[in-house]
Amino acid sequence: MSGAAVAQETGGVKVLGTRAPREPHLEIQGLRVSYGAIQALRGIDLTVGRAEVVALIGANGAGKTSTLRAVSGMLKPAGGKILLDGRDVTGLKAHQLVPRGMAHAPEGRGIFLNLTVEENLDLGAYRRRDTAEIAKDLEYCFHLFPRIKERRKQMAGTLSGGEQQMLAISRALMSRPKLLLLDEPSLGLAPQVTETIFRTLKEVNERGMSILLVEQNAHLALQLAHYGYVLETGEVVMAGPGRELLESPEVRKAYLGE
Amino acid sequence: MESVAAPRFSGVPGWLRGPLPILLSLPILALAQWATAQAPFLVYIASIVGVNVILAVSLNIVNGMTGQFSIGHAGFMAVGAYIAGKFSLETKDVYLPFMQSVAASDQLMFVFALLLGGAVAAVFGFLVGLPSLRLKGDYLAIVTLGFGEIIRVIVQNTEMFGRALGLSGIPQRSSIFMVMFWVFLTILAARRIASSAHGRSLLAIREDEIAAEAMGVNTTAYKVRAFVISAFFAGVAGGLFAHFVGIINPGSFTFVKSMEIVVMIVAGGLGSTTGSIVAAVFLTLLPEALRSIFTQLGGGDQTLAQRVDQIRMPIYGMLLVALMLLRPQGLFGTKEIWDVAPKWLSRRRKGMR
Ligand SMILES: Nc1ncnc2c1ncn2[C@@H]1O[C@H](COP(=O)(O)OP(=O)(O)O)[C@@H](O)[C@H]1O
Ligand SMILES: [Mg+2]
Numbered sequence: 075m076s077g078a079a080v081a082q083e084t085g086g087v088k089v090l091g092t093r094a095p096r097e098p099h100l101e102i103q104g105l106r107v108s109y110g111a112i113q114a115l116r117g118i119d120l121t122v123g124r125a126e127v128v129a130l131i132g133a134n135g136a137g138k139t140s141t142l143r144a145v146s147g148m149l150k151p152a153g154g155k156i157l158l159d160g161r162d163v164t165g166l167k168a169h170q171l172v173p174r175g176m177a178h179a180p181e182g183r184g185i186f187l188n189l190t191v192e193e194n195l196d197l198g199a200y201r202r203r204d205t206a207e208i209a210k211d212l213e214y215c216f217h218l219f220p221r222i223k224e225r226r227k228q229m230a231g232t233l234s235g236g237e238q239q240m241l242a243i244s245r246a247l248m249s250r251p252k253l254l255l256l257d258e259p260s261l262g263l264a265p266q267v268t269e270t271i272f273r274t275l276k277e278v279n280e281r282g283m284s285i286l287l288v289e290q291n292a293h294l295a296l297q298l299a300h301y302g303y304v305l306e307t308g309e310v311v312m313a314g315p316g317r318e319l320l321e322s323p324e325v326r327k328a329y330l331g332e
Numbered sequence: 333m334e335s336v337a338a339p340r341f342s343g344v345p346g347w348l349r350g351p352l353p354i355l356l357s358l359p360i361l362a363l364a365q366w367a368t369a370q371a372p373f374l375v376y377i378a379s380i381v382g383v384n385v386i387l388a389v390s391l392n393i394v395n396g397m398t399g400q401f402s403i404g405h406a407g408f409m410a411v412g413a414y415i416a417g418k419f420s421l422e423t424k425d426v427y428l429p430f431m432q433s434v435a436a437s438d439q440l441m442f443v444f445a446l447l448l449g450g451a452v453a454a455v456f457g458f459l460v461g462l463p464s465l466r467l468k469g470d471y472l473a474i475v476t477l478g479f480g481e482i483i484r485v486i487v488q489n490t491e492m493f494g495r496a497l498g499l500s501g502i503p504q505r506s507s508i509f510m511v512m513f514w515v516f517l518t519i520l521a522a523r524r525i526a527s528s529a530h531g532r533s534l535l536a537i538r539e540d541e542i543a544a545e546a547m548g549v550n551t552t553a554y555k556v557r558a559f560v561i562s563a564f565f566a567g568v569a570g571g572l573f574a575h576f577v578g579i580i581n582p583g584s585f586t587f588v589k590s591m592e593i594v595v596m597i598v599a600g601g602l603g604s605t606t607g608s609i610v611a612a613v614f615l616t617l618l619p620e621a622l623r624s625i626f627t628q629l630g631g632g633d634q635t636l637a638q639r640v641d642q643i644r645m646p647i648y649g650m651l652l653v654a655l656m657l658l659r660p661q662g663l664f665g666t667k668e669i670w671d672v673a674p675k676w677l678s679r680r681r682k683g684m685r
Contacts, residue, residue: 148545172548184543186536197536200529201548249548 087119090314090322093301096123098160099253099284100145105154107140114140116308117154122253127275127285129295129316131329132305138288139181141305142255145286146178147171158253173201177251181258181288183242187231191222194230194241198248208248215244218274236267243271253284260291272298292329296320304329357516365509375508379576381616382511383569386518388596388612389605390565393522395594396603396666397531398558399538400464401473404480405566405593407460408453410585411483412567414493416449417502417574424503442505442575446514449571450564456483457563461556480590488582498581499574506576514572518565522605523670525561534558538603588645595648599655601662606669611662619644 100122107115114137122128132138143149145156147168156164158174168178186194195215199208216223219240225233230241239259246254256275260268272294279285289295296302296316304312304325312324319325368375391405423441431437456479463475487493494500525531533554536544545551574580596615600607622640655662 146546148542167550167552168545169548169550178546180542180546184540184546186539186543188539189535197532197547200532200536245547 087310088312088324090312091318093315094123096126098122099124099126099158100286101155101157101160102141102145103155103157105141105144105156106152107137107144107149108152113152114308115144115151118303118305118308118310120303120310122284122286123300125279125282125284126301127279127287127299127316129292129299129302130286130288130305131290131292131295131302131319131325133329134290135307136305137308138305139257142178142180142257142286142288146176146255148178148180172249172251175250175252176255177246177249177253178255179242179246179257179259181261183238185230185238185242185245187229189230190227191230191233191241192226194245195226195248198245199250201249207250211248211250215247218247218277219244236263236271239263239267239271240274243274247278251283253286254278255286255288257288258290259287260289260294268294292325293320296325353520354516357513361509361512361516364512365507368508376576377617377620378508379506379511379572380620381613382508382515383573384593384596384612384616385515385609386565386569386572387593388600388608389518389522390562390569391593392597392600392603392605392608393525393534393562394558396597396601396605396608397522397526397534397538398555399534399541400555400558401469402460402476402559402562403473403587403590403594404460404476404478405562406585406587406589407476407480407483408456408563408566409570409573409589410480410487410582411453411456411563412446412449412570413574413580413585414449414487414499414570415452415567416445416571417499417580418493419445419448420503420505420575421499421501438503438505439510442503442510445575446510446568446571449574450567453567453570454560454564457560457566458556460563461559464555464559465552477587477590480585480587484582484585487585494581496582498579498584500579502574502578502580504576504578506572511572511576514565514568518568519605519609521561521565523668526605526668530554530557591645592648595652597662599652599662601664601666603666604662604664604668606667607662607664610664615648618647 098121102118102120104117104119105115106113106117118137118141120128120130120141130138130141140149144151147163147166147170150165154164155162158171158176163171163174186197189197195212199211202208221237222240222244225237230238233241243256243259246256259271259275263271268291275285275287276298287295287299296319299316302314302316302319303310304319312319312322314322320330368378387405387409391402394400394402420442426437426441427434428437428440431440460476460479464472467475488496525534533544533549536547536549537551537554541551570585573584592615596611597608599615600609600611619640626640
């Protein structure tokens with residue numbers, strides 16, 4: 075670890091420390107997103123390495139959700155490039171990206187409230203035909219979240235907030251993604267539940283999955299993440315290894331309330 | 333999960349499982365045809381019921397299974413009725429020399445007319461389905477309503493379609509066999525859709541469109557496809573209708589007709605094909621029954637019976653309000669009779685393994 079916090083200024087981005095080299099899994103280059111006249115993203119660069127956890131932190135309205143929606147093909151970028159495994163996938167729709175190993179657990183969980191837990195999970199594997207492997211992944215989800223298993227026959231709408239988040243993550247995993255996009259998994263959850271979920275994310279990542287994690291809870295996210303980016307009003311203002319961001323005075327002041 | 337492999341109905345080879353239900357239906361339909369040969373009124377009532385069942389089951393594909401809100405179904409029916417009716421009028425005297433008899437030739441031409449009407453309606457379904465990609469809820473409802481009215485107004489002002497008088501003298505080639513055969517095909521198609529990957533996509537779209545999209549459902553394609561399939565069967569229903577009443581005019585395809593179908597599927601339970609069938613049968617027979625009761629009461633006086641037609645919509649309305657208060661999910665909710673039927677009938681329940 076190069077503990078020396080050598081801060082570099084590159085194009086308005088303050089970069090801390092050094093990043094362990096990895097093969098890039100997802101590369102975002104100069105991504106711009108607009109809603110009519112509103113510019114939500116003003117050209118951001120971001121990379122997720124293979125089997126890396128990357129956190130994207132920032133205040134409400136910074137453009138975190140817009141980033142994820144653009145990456146997963148749920149909205150059309152106004153400019154810039156998105157590369158997946160080195161291939162240009164800019165402008166592809168979600169239904170074209172899911173088969174390429176991308177899964178998005180949207181903000182506010184986006185589960186099917188009127189369907190049972192089991193049906194939700196089943197729909198997660200909706201594009202797959204490998205029945206035996208689906209059954210294995212289901213067991214894996216149940217192993218990760220035993221509470222989900224207990225409630226498999228229950229309507230998703232009757233689950234607690236934490237359980238719904240567990241279900242949302244499980245359902246994303248059911249498509250057997252290589253890259254998982256998570257939008258504020260800790261939103262509105264009790265600390266212990268959040269901890270359970272983050273422990274699971276670590277476990278999932280250790281089995282080789284790349285994760286792009288969007289969070290307002292900077293503390294938890296940066297603890298887990300190998301690398302992090304700080305987003306402010308549509309621009310990346312800071313980047314660095316999770317630990318180093320966590321210790322930087324700017325982040326401590328702005329996002330950890332110190 | 334009890335991941336039971338789709339239970340096999342042993343004894344029936346795989347290649348036969350698709351066409352088997354259709355083959356089985358043919359002798360039953362032929363029998364029905366023979367049994368009702370001397371009862372024209374019965375044939376008429378059964379045909380009306382059949383057409384309404386086709387309309388309800390097909391509308392349910394869009395409104396129930398996909399969660400879109402279309403209230404212009406009579407428009408598609410009108411397209412099918414006018415196209416098929418006009419085609420048959422123009423080709424009345426055409427005889428296909430390779431058929432053994434005139435009757436057989438007529439029937440083949442009739443099938444062709446139905447398919448033509450269905451196909452043109454499907455094209456309109458595609459055009460009306462496109463706005464559903466951008467519009468939701470009330471806005472889509474208004475577009476579909478507008479479509480139904482536009483079709484009616486166009487027909488009303490087109491010389492070729494007889495303007496307000498409509499088309500008359502359409503050869504009455506329909507039979508109980510043909511109507512019930514299409515009823516059967518429509519139900520089969522709806523069931524196949526519901527129990528396939530297609531059905532799972534529609535279910536996901538109905539439950540939460542954003543989540544469905546995030547999961548990789550091609551929401552755009554599936555929504556438009558639902559509209560196209562639904563419109564095709566509505567067009568066929570229109571064609572059948574044209575060929576047993578013999579006379580069609582714009583008055584048969586008003587907004588009231590569209591609402592009738594909406595009431596049927598809401599009463600039956602949005603999303604349930606079983607519910608659509610039951611409600612369509614019941615709500616078609618109810619006014620007929622009332623009409624004959626009033627005719628009896630009035631001692632053959634027709635005016636009382638005619639009034640039944642006028643009070644039909646208020647009765648529908650009250651029934652619907654009562655139902656929504658007592659059972660908001662409709663008679664059947666989203667359940668199907670075949671969910672509780674023997675396993676080999678149900679293949680894959682609700683599209684879920
Ligand atoms: N659908 C939308 N229409 C208009 N503006 C939007 C929409 N979604 C987001 N925005 C705006 O874009 C900016 C970024 O929003 P978002 O990406 O949701 O931020 P975050 O997830 O970081 O809170 C905000 O100013 C927000 O108001
Ligand atoms: Mg957000």
